[in-house]
Amino acid sequence: MTINQHIGVQHLINQQIVGKNHHTAESVLRGMGAMQAQEYKQALWAIGTRMQSATITHIETAIAEAKIVRTWTQRGTIHFVPAEDTHWMLKLCASRIVTGHGRRMNQLGLTHENITYCEKLILNTLVSGKSLTRAEIFKLFDDAGIATTGQRGYHILWHLAHLGIICMGAMQGKEQTFVLLDEWVPNPRNLSRDEALTELVWRYFSSRGPATDYDFAWWSGLTLTDTRIGMHNNDSRLVKMVMDDKTYWMANPSPPTHSQKVYLLPAYDEFLLGYQDRKAVLAGEYAQQVVPGNNGVFQPIVVIDGQVVGTWKHTIKQKTHLITPHLFISSDEIEAIIHPKKRRFRDFVDG
Numbered sequence: 001m002t003i004n005q006h007i008g009v010q011h012l013i014n015q016q017i018v019g020k021n022h023h024t025a026e027s028v029l030r031g032m033g034a035m036q037a038q039e040y041k042q043a044l045w046a047i048g049t050r051m052q053s054a055t056i057t058h059i060e061t062a063i064a065e066a067k068i069v070r071t072w073t074q075r076g077t078i079h080f081v082p083a084e085d086t087h088w089m090l091k092l093c094a095s096r097i098v099t100g101h102g103r104r105m106n107q108l109g110l111t112h113e114n115i116t117y118c119e120k121l122i123l124n125t126l127v128s129g130k131s132l133t134r135a136e137i138f139k140l141f142d143d144a145g146i147a148t149t150g151q152r153g154y155h156i157l158w159h160l161a162h163l164g165i166i167c168m169g170a171m172q173g174k175e176q177t178f179v180l181l182d183e184w185v186p187n188p189r190n191l192s193r194d195e196a197l198t199e200l201v202w203r204y205f206s207s208r209g210p211a212t213d214y215d216f217a218w219w220s221g222l223t224l225t226d227t228r229i230g231m232h233n234n235d236s237r238l239v240k241m242v243m244d245d246k247t248y249w250m251a252n253p254s255p256p257t258h259s260q261k262v263y264l265l266p267a268y269d270e271f272l273l274g275y276q277d278r279k280a281v282l283a284g285e286y287a288q289q290v291v292p293g294n295n296g297v298f299q300p301i302v303v304i305d306g307q308v309v310g311t312w313k314h315t316i317k318q319k320t321h322l323i324t325p326h327l328f329i330s331s332d333e334i335e336a337i338i339h340p341k342k343r344r345f346r347d348f349v350d351g
Helices: 003-014 025-032 040-048 056-064 083-099 102-108 112-126 134-143 152-162 193-208 213-220 224-233 284-290 332-350
Strands: 068-074 077-082 166-172 175-180 239-243 246-250 262-265 301-304 307-317 320-327
Touching (some): 003 246, 003 307, 025 056, 025 068, 025 193, 040 068, 056 068, 056 166, 068 152, 083 152, 083 193, 112 152, 134 175, 152 166, 193 213, 301 332, 307 332
Antiparallel strands (some): 239 246, 262 301, 307 320
16 A cells, blocks of 8 residues: 555545445534535535435534534535534634735725624614525625625625624525524524634544644644644644655544545545545646646545545436546446445435
């Protein structure tokens, strides 16, 4: 087994893609800490692939029951997080992003007074468990004289979510709703900044190791200084590994295994998005096929032996789910062992 295969297989094991999968969506999120979720359906499958016999219904029930929350926690992008951890993650990670948002606000012609006024509108409108879709919130702002055109509406919601005023609630048909975070999650965990930093570093390296300090800093949006403080706080629990002159950390290394098991992972899965450096699992010559044009839009991926070996596409034709793999190297053997994974995905979608 090559070093890259070893790293990739460890990622599969520690991210619970292979091995003892979770029974609930909230258990997945507690183990992972946070998971990329800007593409809603892809994010549901990212959680589902780490669960035993999961369906979309299971995960959407966890959302509706406020066991997991979808909001902007890290790097200014949307993540799923455990409900009880939403507040402290926002304070630790999102608050730093807000401080650097002034330039974009100026470009959009948004002022601090605009945000404060919209916050009051939202607090008064969503009180007592109410929810509104994005379109309904934009109408609320527009009617009050705060224009939402040209990305203004999105960035108002973005800003209010980063401040911990709102989060995403349950879907209303195909429409995303928004709710008041303090009402949606009335009993959050309260951690000091040092406790939060220690907790997030532990969850990251225990679920994504082997990984570097730069990987965590990129993933969390925190500074390297904060990263290394959190790692120092976890010093007794993290194992240091040096491979190819690069230093990695992880918790509880698993014995290396060589398996021809294949996985159909969603776009934006943490298997790739959880790291700044993805070369260990995605060969450079194939990167353009996973992120065409390097435009930030990731394709769903086929993974075998801890390596990305292709992409796949899901379409529906005459009410039938069609899953089409596009392998980087032609292989009848891989094609054959993909079939059980296709069935699992169909069961997930239909459930």
